[in-house]
Amino acid sequence: MDEPTLLSVSGLHVRFSKSRNLVNQVLGQPAKIVRALNGVDLSVARGETLGIVGESGCGKSTLARAIAGLVSPTEGQICFEGKPVSGLTGRERRDYNRRVQLIFQDPYSSLNPRMTVGDMLREALTVHRMRSGAAVGTRIGELLDLVRLPPDAVERFPHEFSGGQRQRVAIARALSVEPDCLIADELVSALDVSVQAQVVNLMLDLQERLGLAVLFVAHDLRLVRHVSHRVAVIYLGSVVEIGPSETLFTAPRHPYSQALLSAAPSLDVRHRRTAPALSGELPSPLAIPPGCPFHQRCPHAADICRRDKPELRPAGAGMAACHFAGDTGPEGFFPALPSLTTSA
Amino acid sequence: MSDTKFEAADRPVMLEIRNLITSFGPPERPLVAVDRLSLKLRQGEILGLVGESGSGKSITLRSILGLIRPRGRVSGEILWKGRDLVPLSERALGDIRGKEIAMIFQEPMTSLNPLLPVGIQITENLAAHTDLDAASRRREAITLLDRVGIPGAAARLGDFPHEFSGGMRQRVMIAIALASRPALLLADEPTTALDVTIQDQILRLLQSLAGEFGMSVILVTHDMGVVAACCDNVAVMYGGRLCEIGSTDTVIERPAHPYTEGLLHSIPRGGAPRTPLYSIPGLPSGLADRPAACAFASRCPAATQLCRETLPLPTEVAAGRMLACHHPRRTAEELRHG
Amino acid sequence: MTTLEFPAPPQRSRLSAFLGLALRRPAFLIGTGIIAASLLIALMPGLFAPYDPLAFDMGAIQQGPSLSHPFGTDGFGRDILSRVLWAYRVDMQMAFFATVFALMIGVTTGALVGYYGGIADMIFGRLVDAVITFPFLVLVIAIVAVLGPGLVNMYVAITAVNWVYYARLTRAEIMAQKAQDYAAAARVLGYSDGRIIFRHLLPNALGPVIVYWMTDMALAILLGSSLGYLGLGAQPPAAEWGVLIAEGRNFIMTAWWISLMPGLAIVLTGLGFSLMGDSLADLLRPKGR
Numbered sequence: 025m026d027e028p029t030l031l032s033v034s035g036l037h038v039r040f041s042k043s044r045n046l047v048n049q050v051l052g053q054p055a056k057i058v059r060a061l062n063g064v065d066l067s068v069a070r071g072e073t074l075g076i077v078g079e080s081g082c083g084k085s086t087l088a089r090a091i092a093g094l095v096s097p098t099e100g101q102i103c104f105e106g107k108p109v110s111g112l113t114g115r116e117r118r119d120y121n122r123r124v125q126l127i128f129q130d131p132y133s134s135l136n137p138r139m140t141v142g143d144m145l146r147e148a149l150t151v152h153r154m155r156s157g158a159a160v161g162t163r164i165g166e167l168l169d170l171v172r173l174p175p176d177a178v179e180r181f182p183h184e185f186s187g188g189q190r191q192r193v194a195i196a197r198a199l200s201v202e203p204d205c206l207i208a209d210e211l212v213s214a215l216d217v218s219v220q221a222q223v224v225n226l227m228l229d230l231q232e233r234l235g236l237a238v239l240f241v242a243h244d245l246r247l248v249r250h251v252s253h254r255v256a257v258i259y260l261g262s263v264v265e266i267g268p269s270e271t272l273f274t275a276p277r278h279p280y281s282q283a284l285l286s287a288a289p290s291l292d293v294r295h296r297r298t299a300p301a302l303s304g305e306l307p308s309p310l311a312i313p314p315g316c317p318f319h320q321r322c323p324h325a326a327d328i329c330r331r332d333k334p335e336l337r338p339a340g341a342g343m344a345a346c347h348f349a350g351d352t353g354p355e356g357f358f359p360a361l362p363s364l365t366t367s368a
Numbered sequence: 369m370s371d372t373k374f375e376a377a378d379r380p381v382m383l384e385i386r387n388l389i390t391s392f393g394p395p396e397r398p399l400v401a402v403d404r405l406s407l408k409l410r411q412g413e414i415l416g417l418v419g420e421s422g423s424g425k426s427i428t429l430r431s432i433l434g435l436i437r438p439r440g441r442v443s444g445e446i447l448w449k450g451r452d453l454v455p456l457s458e459r460a461l462g463d464i465r466g467k468e469i470a471m472i473f474q475e476p477m478t479s480l481n482p483l484l485p486v487g488i489q490i491t492e493n494l495a496a497h498t499d500l501d502a503a504s505r506r507r508e509a510i511t512l513l514d515r516v517g518i519p520g521a522a523a524r525l526g527d528f529p530h531e532f533s534g535g536m537r538q539r540v541m542i543a544i545a546l547a548s549r550p551a552l553l554l555a556d557e558p559t560t561a562l563d564v565t566i567q568d569q570i571l572r573l574l575q576s577l578a579g580e581f582g583m584s585v586i587l588v589t590h591d592m593g594v595v596a597a598c599c600d601n602v603a604v605m606y607g608g609r610l611c612e613i614g615s616t617d618t619v620i621e622r623p624a625h626p627y628t629e630g631l632l633h634s635i636p637r638g639g640a641p642r643t644p645l646y647s648i649p650g651l652p653s654g655l656a657d658r659p660a661a662c663a664f665a666s667r668c669p670a671a672t673q674l675c676r677e678t679l680p681l682p683t684e685v686a687a688g689r690m691l692a693c694h695h696p697r698r699t700a701e702e703l704r705h706g
Numbered sequence: 707m708t709t710l711e712f713p714a715p716p717q718r719s720r721l722s723a724f725l726g727l728a729l730r731r732p733a734f735l736i737g738t739g740i741i742a743a744s745l746l747i748a749l750m751p752g753l754f755a756p757y758d759p760l761a762f763d764m765g766a767i768q769q770g771p772s773l774s775h776p777f778g779t780d781g782f783g784r785d786i787l788s789r790v791l792w793a794y795r796v797d798m799q800m801a802f803f804a805t806v807f808a809l810m811i812g813v814t815t816g817a818l819v820g821y822y823g824g825i826a827d828m829i830f831g832r833l834v835d836a837v838i839t840f841p842f843l844v845l846v847i848a849i850v851a852v853l854g855p856g857l858v859n860m861y862v863a864i865t866a867v868n869w870v871y872y873a874r875l876t877r878a879e880i881m882a883q884k885a886q887d888y889a890a891a892a893r894v895l896g897y898s899d900g901r902i903i904f905r906h907l908l909p910n911a912l913g914p915v916i917v918y919w920m921t922d923m924a925l926a927i928l929l930g931s932s933l934g935y936l937g938l939g940a941q942p943p944a945a946e947w948g949v950l951i952a953e954g955r956n957f958i959m960t961a962w963w964i965s966l967m968p969g970l971a972i973v974l975t976g977l978g979f980s981l982m983g984d985s986l987a988d989l990l991r992p993k994g995r
Contacts, residue, residue: 080534288593289567
């Protein structure tokens with residue numbers, strides 16, 4: 025991407041303390057800390073799609089919410105157009121809120137059930153003074169047209185729409201404030217496959233037309249590969265690998281990326297079941313192991329992995345956080361798994 | 369997988385469904401959820417049942433065990449080892465449920481008793497369906513948990529369902545289902561709520577159980593990837609009716625029904641990144657306004673007047689390949705020889 | 707590129723859709739009918755009452771129900787029917803004023819506390835604990851005893867205790883709504899807290915509160931009557947159901963109608979509020995959830 029960086033995240037940590045019950049408080053036991061994000065670094069440029077993948081509980085939704093301002097970072101910084109967001113106040117802060125929009129996974133709970141589509145769009149337009157007077161109505165029509173909903177959707181309530189249509193309403197609402205960056209948190213995972221394609225096509229089209237930066241958070245790897253320019257793989261609240269989409273999917277460097285990609289069901293019936301299954305499950309974010317967060321499940325773990333947490337370092341066309349990725353020739357330490365390199 | 373490929377014709381047919389119709393609502397204006405569905409399942413076969421929400425795939429599964437009673441009505445024949453399950457009383461079905469035919473669901477938390485340790489829930493099932501004594505029931509429970517891949521099985525017998533993670537709970541659920549050594553496992557979206565890495569482990573587990581014990585499995589899913597990963601055969605449903613059945617490889621490589629083709633097309637694979645995905649136009653029709661003719665006609669690119677007037681009936685177009693379409697995307701010749 | 711087919715639901719306004727649903731519920735119809743009739747009587751008791759409720763008739767003392775006095779007469783020959791009808795004015799007033807301020811204060815406090823949480827929420831939690839430890843009636847009687855008897859003081863006493871219950875309910879509802887994605891969506895859109903609380907969350911949280919309010923009005927009539935009976939609420943000779951029952955208590959064996967008839971009025975009105983509240987609970991739930 026030649027475009028300048030729009031949004032960047034550096035060393036982002038988010039920790040929640042689990043509430044203690046009275047007995048534990050009296051006994052003076054310390055509150056348990058959930059370490060949802062542990063030093064995330066990434067950036068996204070105008071017009072670029074950055075895919076974010078990982079297992080549930082890895083912190084990808086927390087990352088989306090932190091960037092959208094719903095969760096405050098414990099440490100680290102989010103910079104928008106080079107300015108730290110934490111330093112913004114008043115007008116600038118409101119402006120940031122407007123320019124970075126989040127679309128939620130569940131279109132059944134993200135729309136207020138008591139407001140019509142027209143009410144929702146009118147509210148967003150007037151609160152941010154995007155339009156005034158009669159121009160508001162015109163703009164609502166334009167927005168509905170943009171997401172390909174019929175004009176009579178204005179007077180309808182969310183329950184009158186199907187899941188895919190609701191997600192279009194959510195997109196229209198996000199676009200009404202003319203954002204520069206869209207965070208799509210599992211945008212289509214609640215929808216049927218044939219409807220998913222409709223919504224993804226709409227998003228791709230709108231991104232091209234409006235030059236939006238998109239953070240595409242999803243667990244569907246095929247979809248992420250299709251829509252993203254670059255992809256970041258998150259494991260236990262850290263980015264373990266980030267790089268151009270095609271290289272990451274064809275030749276993943278980090279053993280976790282390799283395992284994740286090989287676990288994803290492929291439609292290629294001739295290549296199934298060649299890689300060993302990844303054993304074990306994601307450790308709890310309450311007790312993150314020392315050293316490399318992945319070492320307990322990693323087939324290649326060595327002593328250094330149990331001791332030191334690897335930093336992101338250049339590996340191939342991207343970056344990987346593995347002690348053994350990158351410095352061992354063009355193919356990396358671990359050969360990429362053959363089953364992933366081709367798909368029908 | 370291709371070395372352990374399922375040899376179709378050699379094994380006995382365990383389950384045969386003929387003309388299954390499941391309907392709800394008032395008898396004079398029934399809402400037909402499953403319409404004249406027929407399929408066969410052999411010993412050790414994993415059959416994928418694929419379709420979008422509202423296609424009738426889960427209702428089909430529930431109809432087999434009479435789980436839609438009393439609101440739903442079932443007609444047709446469900447032959448389990450040659451015996452028709454449809455006319456059986458709730459009590460007679462109860463003897464088959466959980467013993468010969470077991471079922472697992474998408475959300476294991478709701479189907480496990482939250483107040484009982486999992487060990488007790490497994491031994492309970494063993495006590496109901498086997499003549500083992502208490503000590504051997506305990507040993508068997510440990511073996512089962514071990515078999516489904518729960519580390520430190522003996523130590524976890526006393527744990528409650530909430531102490532397990534989602535993937536582990538689904539395994540516990542499978543262990544309970546397997547306690548009675550069922551000959552058929554009905555799995556309703558067993559991995560939809562799980563991550564791909566866990567899904568992968570569960571699917572492998574199902575495959576090895578089918579391979580080793582000759583257990584048959586019907587796997588309901590909306591994900592063609594899951595089907596490709598572990599099913600021998602696949603049945604595609606749309607609007608309560610069967611579109612086509614065939615071996616997984618041939619259906620995925622040579623789909624004949626326009627709906628199957630559209631479904632496979634809309635999954636991104638191999639195409640140029642960031643190009644529009646194929647999407648089937650329109651929306652599925654609701655249960656109440658389903659046409660008497662082909663249900664897919666309104667969204668189908670190949671539909672003609674014939675499709676809007678006459679219901680295409682499933683016919684065998686090649687060995688093991690059923691198809692219900694007036695205008696298949698491939699000729700019978702292509703289907704036979706690839 | 708994408709064709710969208712739109713299932714066309716019948717075009718109806720929100721009000722007519724609501725009425726359409728409401729009219730199909732007999733419980734709602736009966737409840738609303740009772741309350742509407744009660745309100746009408748409360749507004750114009752003179753129109754329905756055959757006699758002056760305070761007029762003595764020494765020629766007709768403690769007469770049983772008859773054609774000329776359908777509910778009978780009391781120890782001063784006053785017509786019970788007229789007194790019960792005139793009492794609607796006081797009792798409906800009680801139902802409303804004893805609850806509406808508690809509703810307003812409670813909903814506002816509960817909404818703010820539920821949305822912001824933190825220290826305010828902790829203090830509120832302790833306050834709730836403190837209030838619900840005492841039996842409701844005992845606490846109200848204690849406050850009236852300090853302020854002195856009378857209707858207005860009774861309203862103050864009931865409101866002082868009752869708002870806590872509204873606040874507790876609203877707080878729980880707001881917290882549940884706050885966890886929904888649409889609340890987060892409103893924050894992402896940069897809406898002010900006030901807008902989020904009062905325009906987005908509260909309309910969705912208010913359903914159960916309204917239903918509780920309906921039942922609470924029935925309870926307020928019972929409470930008001932009890933206080934009237936004890937001589938702490940409405941003062942005789944004003945016609946109020948509790949006062950009327952109290953007047954008949956010495957004659958319950960000989961002239962049962964003096965206490966029974968106002969008692970029936972309490973039951974009927976309470977039933978009306980309860981039926982209306984229960985069916986409102988169904989009607990207020992947003993569709994498609």
